[in-house]
Structures are given as C-alpha cells and as structure tokens.
Amino acid sequence: MRVPDTCPLTTAQACGCDDFTYENSCLLQQALAAKAYDGECVVQNSRLREGQWGGTGIRMMVTANGAILSFGCVTGTVDVPPVVPGYEGSWGLGHRMTVWSGTYDGASVTYRADFSPGSPRLSLSAQLPDGGILPPPAWQLTFGDPGAIGCP
Numbered sequence: 001m002r003v004p005d006t007c008p009l010t011t012a013q014a015c016g017c018d019d020f021t022y023e024n025s026c027l028l029q030q031a032l033a034a035k036a037y038d039g040e041c042v043v044q045n046s047r048l049r050e051g052q053w054g055g056t057g058i059r060m061m062v063t064a065n066g067a068i069l070s071f072g073c074v075t076g077t078v079d080v081p082p083v084v085p086g087y088e089g090s091w092g093l094g095h096r097m098t099v100w101s102g103t104y105d106g107a108s109v110t111y112r113a114d115f116s117p118g119s120p121r122l123s124l125s126a127q128l129p130d131g132g133i134l135p136p137p138a139w140q141l142t143f144g145d146p147g148a149i150g151c152p
Contacts, residue, residue: 003029015041015120042120042143048082048113053122054147058139060124066102073151076104076126078111102126104134114138 007026014025016033021040028035042049048067053060059070060078067078078100085098100111104126114123125138141147 003032012038013040014038019043019045037118037120039120040143042122043084043115046084048084048122049143051143052146053141053143054145054149055139055141056148057135058124058141059147059149060141066100069102069104070147070149071104072149074105076102076109078102082113084113084115104128109134112138 004026007024007030010024012024014022014028015036015038016022016028016031017036018031018033019041020031020033021044022028022031022033025035040049047064048062050062050064053062057071061068062078062082065081067082069076069078079102080100082100083098084096096115098113100113102109102111107129109126109128112125112127115121116123120143122141123138124141126134128134
C-alpha cells in the first residue's frame with residue numbers, strides 16, 4: 001500500500017493496533033499502523049478508558065483507580081486500576097482477557113473483561129464466591145453508553 005505524503009484535515013478518528021487514536025485513517029497509514037476499528041481507542045496506555053460505559057442491565061463509571069457499577073437494584077465495584085495487561089499490538093492475535101477484583105452486592109467477586117479484535121466493545125462477567133457466573137451471557141458494554149438499568 002502506498003503511504004500518503006500529506007493528509008487532509010478531516011476528523012474521522014481511527015483506533016490503531018498500536019493502541020493509539022489517530023485523527024483520521026490517512027494519519028494512521030502515515031504511521032504505518034494497522035487499523036483496529038473506527039473511533040477512539042477504548043484502551044489507552046494499557047488502561048481501560050475512563051468515563052461512562054453501559055449496556056443492557058449495566059452501567060459502569062471507570063476511574064483511574066477502579067470502577068463503580070450499577071446493575072439496577074444491585075451495585076458493585078472494581079477495586080483495582082482497570083489495567084489491560086499486554087494489550088499493545090494484540091488486536092490481530094485474537095481477543096484479550098483480563099480479570100479485576102471487586103464486589104457485587106457486597107460480596108467479593110472476580111470480574112472477567114474480554115475485548116474482541118476489531119471492536120470497541122467490552123464483555124464483562126462476574127465470578128461469584130460460590131463459583132457461579134453472572135450473567136449468562138456476559139454484559140456487553142460500550143464507552144459513552146448510559147446503560148439501560150432499572151429496579152422493579
């Protein structure tokens with residue numbers, strides 16, 4: 001592929017496989033990086049992007065030190081920094097998985113976070129103390145989504 005000499009000043013962000021957000025695909029090509037997906041990278045510097053994540057039945061506010069989760073009538077926490085180890089350059093190698101310790105409804109749990117290649121979405125599940133897994137299937141979260149939660 002021919003690398004462009006100059007790039008337009010348009011903004012249509014692209015996430016590179018190098019875990020860097022480029023302002024457009026032309027700049028990504030100039031950097032000789034492969035494109036993971038359109039939009040801003042959801043993992044930056046091996047950390048889950050800070051801010052609100054959400055999906056059906058879940059809302060998660062990520063900070064540098066962890067996260068606060070809401071599942072409607074139940075709350076939870078991620079009690080460690082949301083690091084995604086070994087993430088750099090791994091998009092082409094399949095999904096990446098990491099675990100974070102935390103709580104669900106006051107009980108200690110282990111959250112499992114999965115990232116699929118070519119997607120900015122996060123799949124999250126929780127392993128309960130009795131060995132059970134919540135939920136079947138995993139929650140699907142997207143950065144910036146307010147989440148659809150309710151409490152009957």
